[in-house]
Amino acid sequence: MLRRRELAFTATQAGRVDKAASSQVPRSIFSQDSCQITVNGRKVKKSQRIEPGDAVFITWSEEVFEGLEAEDIPLDVLYEDDSVLVINKPAGLVVHPGAGNWSGTLVNALVHRYGEAFASIADEDDPGALMRPGIVHRLDKDTSGVMVIAKTAQAHVALSGQFAAHTTEKVYIAIAKGLFTKRNGTVDAPLVRDSADRKRFTTCQPGKGRDAVTHYHVLRQGRGYAFLRIKIDTGRTHQIRVHMKSIGHPLLGDVIYSRPDPSFPSTGLCLHALSLTFKHPVTGEELCFRAPMPGRIRAVLEEILA
Numbered sequence: 001m002l003r004r005r006e007l008a009f010t011a012t013q014a015g016r017v018d019k020a021a022s023s024q025v026p027r028s029i030f031s032q033d034s035c036q037i038t039v040n041g042r043k044v045k046k047s048q049r050i051e052p053g054d055a056v057f058i059t060w061s062e063e064v065f066e067g068l069e070a071e072d073i074p075l076d077v078l079y080e081d082d083s084v085l086v087i088n089k090p091a092g093l094v095v096h097p098g099a100g101n102w103s104g105t106l107v108n109a110l111v112h113r114y115g116e117a118f119a120s121i122a123d124e125d126d127p128g129a130l131m132r133p134g135i136v137h138r139l140d141k142d143t144s145g146v147m148v149i150a151k152t153a154q155a156h157v158a159l160s161g162q163f164a165a166h167t168t169e170k171v172y173i174a175i176a177k178g179l180f181t182k183r184n185g186t187v188d189a190p191l192v193r194d195s196a197d198r199k200r201f202t203t204c205q206p207g208k209g210r211d212a213v214t215h216y217h218v219l220r221q222g223r224g225y226a227f228l229r230i231k232i233d234t235g236r237t238h239q240i241r242v243h244m245k246s247i248g249h250p251l252l253g254d255v256i257y258s259r260p261d262p263s264f265p266s267t268g269l270c271l272h273a274l275s276l277t278f279k280h281p282v283t284g285e286e287l288c289f290r291a292p293m294p295g296r297i298r299a300v301l302e303e304i305l306a
Helices: 017-021 027-031 106-114 116-120 153-165 239-246 295-304
Strands: 002-010 036-039 042-044 055-063 077-080 084-089 126-130 144-150 169-177 184-188 191-194 197-203 213-222 225-232 271-279 286-290
Touching: 002 017, 017 055, 027 153, 077 286, 144 153, 144 286, 153 271, 169 239, 169 295, 184 239, 197 239, 213 239, 213 295, 225 239, 225 295
Parallel strands: 144 271
Antiparallel strands: 002 055, 036 042, 036 055, 077 084, 084 144, 169 225, 169 271, 184 213, 191 197, 213 225, 271 286
8 A cells, every 4th residue: 555655844955855855754765756856846856956945845655564464475585684684586476565466475475474563664763654564675576586675674774775875786697689799788778657558667868767777798698599697777667677678689588578489488587686785784794695596597598508
């Protein structure tokens, strides 16, 4: 369930609007599609400079889960301490409840693992607000790999800030269709929702959508497919899938942005979050976790390189 939130204040000093509001709202809200900012009645971006006396109004949506059912869903745990849980999410597991997926999600598994209290971690700066239960970033349903989950409110705020500031390092592996003429490349293209289908995203002109940058490196290729190592500077929904399609190399097994492939008709999405690097929310120590290559990608790779 989505709860609409809002914040109104009068600026007391000059500076960026997001920095001026950072003491009153989590920084992560400014990365949400639902976040809208106006200054003196005019819609602006989070980087807008404001002056003393400017009237600022911010709205955004929070996901609030009520009556969640605890479900004993096995989790592949890579690391755990009092503040964080790191898992290797399998392909097919939805991260949190939503339309058509009210059970069988990662959040249902977390409620079973930690109890109902975990589903209502309160924001210490605003006890009336409920945060999503531990979820500080997401992987698409059909994407596998490393995910970190916050176990405390302190960890939630700290990790959300790192993802919003793009200080984490996310490395993926993928299999794309077609052969590349260059070993390395970067796709720097903003993303917006597709006006014809709200479940899809598409690239757009600068200034029209949310900035998104994807770097790719061709590790191996053969038989019309390429094995890629991908790093993303940003973490937009469907970013890698849309960017690869935009340069003529959609990902194998992508049922949203590509047609079924007759050579691999039953292969799922060949996209895997191989590693994630972040700073521990309490100690500040830099941590890096890796999830092994899944069998669905290994099987395709062996066939195309045979």
